[in-house]
Amino acid sequence: MEKKGAIGQSETRWDAISKVKGTAMFTADFPVQNMLHGKIVRSTIAHGRVLEFDISEAEKMPGVVKILLPEDMPQNQFATAGHPYNMIPEKRDVADRLILTRDVRVYGEEIAAVVAKTELQAVQAAEKIKVTYEEYPVYLSPKESMAEGAMRIHKERDNVIANTKVGFGDVEEELAKADYVLKEHFSTGVQQHVHMENQVAIAYQSEDQRWTCISSTQIPHICRRIIGEAMGMPWSQFRVKKPFIGGGFGNKQDVTIEPLAVAMTMACGGRPVQLAITREESLAFTRTRHAIDYDVQIGVNKDGHITAIDFDVYSNQGGYASHGHSIGGKGGTFIHALYKSDALRYAAKTVYTNIATAGAMRGYGIPQVMYALESIIDDAAEKIGMDPIEFRMMNAQPDNFKNTISKIKQKNFLIEECLKKGREAFEWDRKLKDSLNYKSGSKRRGVGVGSFSYGSGTYPFGLEVSGARLILIQDGRFKLMLGATEIGQGADTAFSQMAAEILGVPTNHVIRDFMTDTDVDPFDTGAYASRQSYITGFAVREAAEEMKQKIVERASDIYDVRPEYLDIVDSQIIYAYDGEVVTSLADLALASFYDMQHGQSIVAESAVNIHHNAYASGCTFAEVEVDVETGKVDLLSVMNVHDSGKIINPKLAGGQVEGGMAMGIAYGLSEGLRYNEKGKPLNNNLLDYKIPTTMDLPELDFEFVEEMDPLAPFGNKALGENPMNSPAQAIRNAVKNATNVAINDIPLSTQRVFEHMKENNVITVKNQADAK
Incomplete structure (x- = not known):
């Protein structure tokens, strides 16, 4: 009997039909009796202190059940970042937040809350609460926040959250040796996940007198812990359930509303409370991608050899620490992963400001540093007159290179193959x-390329644990239970394929559940860092191998055949040496339960x-007309090429790449939150915040350089975040190739590009007059 594997097949997502039909249950779809509704005041x-609340009018509004002020909340400072708990106190995330606060550090700060019988009543009552403030200076950038005399945004902490430096060699000496030294400033914008x-x-309070939170979260097990920390209660007193999720991209790797939702139900005697924020709130008041400024120097010889790379980094954290320095500080590892140099210095500061708190977002700092x-x-490359692809290939790190910073050996690191393909x-x-043919006139054309490197998970800088449980059902199918989180990316289908590959059954014989439950499912840290198919893949493999061994041993006992002679193929127990069927897996399962x-x-x-990692890589090619x-x-036209090891499900992988490319293109061309001088967001709506539609995008082409990774559970490496990491720089380099103008700030909006064209005399007064 021929064995057909599930890995590498474009299996249909098990949740596809319910989502297309609209029957999939998301958090807001759960019919909960006697449910109240919460609203945040x-x-x-953007910066100051609440001196007084006047709630007299709000209390008289119809339907109001509770008005909650900061003094009504537990006063435990907690961190919101979705990182595993760290046993070393000084390495834990900065605990700088209360559930509600009088100290205002961002516009839209959570200062009070209303619970009412309906959502509209909660909104109307919240609007009646009058607030008196003491206002402080507003700092929008790290430069302003670090200036002499700047006020501390958090009284107990310096505005510089962290200041680190990594590298090797003598940068100054190696820069001095170079034939050319380029020194440039780069700036990236504030992108939102949308x-x-x-x-x-x-x-709500559950029947066992504990507290349950159904949440749209990427990190259910971590979410439970953070709720416990915010409440100052044992973590076991809370249960988090995650149903279907309509995307997260890292925004839901922060615990943003869950502690307040739990505090609301506690204040209402355990009665269920739903807290749902609006699109405008989500855009402005949850988390964003860090805006980061870079002062960069690179030394290069005429023959193309890079002597030194030097980065000074200023990461705009916003009002709260969230994921903090783990984003701004990580870039040095992946610069070194990509390019050889005689010396490297990467010095990074992460700084509190008064704009929206920055957190995790797809790529986790790599889109910024790679830009x-x-x-x-x-x-x-242009300076020395060398082809940009050849220059990259000449300086690429070789296979099996041991990264000096992370100590990871980069096996099967195939960036050169990506560039060639x-x-x-x-x-x-x-x-x-x-x-x-398009270097003059009003329409100029050019091409550009940009590369990236990325890890499969967070090791050695973060904990990488995962669990899996498989249960044999009486009809010979399996239930796969995971703490890993499906957030729309297709992870559950990929996990079913992994288990099916080992068990010798069709993918649809491995059943997943739309609900992740911290009381039921094994511990897993969640969906982030492109880790799940890699890290959780090991747990799935081990559980499936154990399950297969137990089935074979049970069949050996029942049918009196030595276990080493048996195998499972296409849901049949067979003799391994000739494929003869001993029994079906269904019959074996029935006998196993009832014999x-x-x-x-x-x-x-x-x-x-x-305790290992697999570095992925890739690149984007772009053609533009300016x-x-x-x-x-x-x-x-645009194309991504990815080195992500063995592709588990080509159709799902293609969807991941196209989605990431669209997000990366928007990052380079149009997206960015804007603030006025007082820190108020100006474009937190889908009319003014410019995400692309299908009409704004060309055909999204992609290729894979597919080679089994020796350290992966199924030969696979990271892919989920990777497509985001290189489009912006490829577009910037194509615009430069078209116009001979290097624009170092993104997004490359029409206004920004126009101003640079004018400043560099690409557009002359005569040109503009002729155009009229």
Whole structure:
């Protein structure tokens, strides 16, 4: 009997039909009896203190059940970042937040809350609460916040949350040796996740007198712990359930509303309370991608050799620490992962300001640092007159290179293969030649390339544990139970494929559940860091191997065949040496449960702690047309090429790549939250915050350099975040190639590009007059 594996097949997502039909149950869909509704009262200043609340009118509003002020809340400071608990106190996330506070550090601060019988009544009552403030200076950038005499945003802490430096060699000496030294400043914007489903939570007291929170979270097990810390209660007193999620992209790797939802139900005697925020609130008052400034130097010789890379980094954290320095501080590892140099210095500061709190977002700091790195790499290649692809390949780290900073050996690191494959598939040479016909006039064309490197999980800097449980059902199918989190990316289907591959059954014989439950499912830290298919994959593999061994041993007992002679193929117990069927897995399962002599259930469970990592890589190729009279950039064609090991499910992988490319293109061209001088968000709505539609995007092409990774559970490496990491720099470099103008700030909005064209005399007064 021929064995057909599940890995590498484009299996249909098990949740696809329910989501398309609209029958999938998301948090807000749960019919809860006698449910109340909560609404947050937000500050209308960005920095200051609440001196007084006047709630007299609000208390008289119809339907009001409770008005909650900061003094009504537990006064335990807690951290909101979705990181595993750290046993070393000084390495834990900064605990700088209360559930409600009078100290205002961002516009839209959670300063009070209303619980009412309906959502509209809660909104109307919240609008009646009058607030008197003492206002302080507002700092929008790290430079302002670090200036001499600047007020501390958190009284007990300096405005610089962390200041670190990593690297090797003598940067100053190696810069001095270089034939050329390029020195440039780069700036990235404040991007928001804009997931389809806003943050929503339902909290209530359950029958066992504990507290349950149904939440749209990426991190159910961590969420339970953070609720416990905020409440100052044992973590076991809380139960978190995660149903279907309408996306997160890292925003739901922070615990933003869950402690308040639980506090609301506690204040209402355990009666269920739903706290659902609006799109405008989600855009402005949850988490964002860090805006980061980079001062970069690179030394390069005429032969293309890089002597030194030097980064000074200023990460705008916003009002609260959230994920803090783990984002701004990580870039040095992945610069070094990508390029050889004689010396490297990466010095990073993460700084409190009074804009929205920055947290985790797809790519986790790598889109920012790779934008700066790949832009100056491209400029260096141009400086010495070298092809930008050849320059990258010449300086790429070799296979089996041991990263000096992370101590990870980079096996199967295939960035050169990605560049080669992309050059041919994108038709780089032809498009570069064709662009020479568009170097004058109002419409200019150019091509650009940008690379990246990325890890599969957080080791060695973070804990990487996961668990899996498999249960044999009486009909020969399996229930797979995981604490890993499906957030719309298709992880559950991939996990079913992994288990099916080992068990010798079709993928649809491995059943997953739409609900992750901290009381039921094994511990897993959650969906982030492109870790799940890699880290949780090991747990699934171990559980499946144990399950298979137990089934074979049970079959050996029942059918009196030595276990080493048996295998499972296509849901049949067979003789391994000739494929003859002994019995079906369904019949074996039935006998296993009900046989008088041998009957007992079969359960397999695993828990893993992974102490290695697999670095993925890739690149983007872009072709643009720039209208130099208006500044409008049209993306004509784009291609991503990924080194992500064995692809578990090609169709799902393609969806991941296309989604990440769209997000990366928008990061480079249009997206960004804007603030006025008082820190008030100006464009926190889907009319003014410019995410692309399908009409704004070209065909999203992609290729894979597919090679089994030796350290992976199924040969696979990270992919989920990777497609986000290189489009912006490829577009920037293409615009430079088209116009001969290097623009170092993103997004490359029409206004910004126009101003740079004018400043560099690409647009002259005569050109503009002629255009009219």
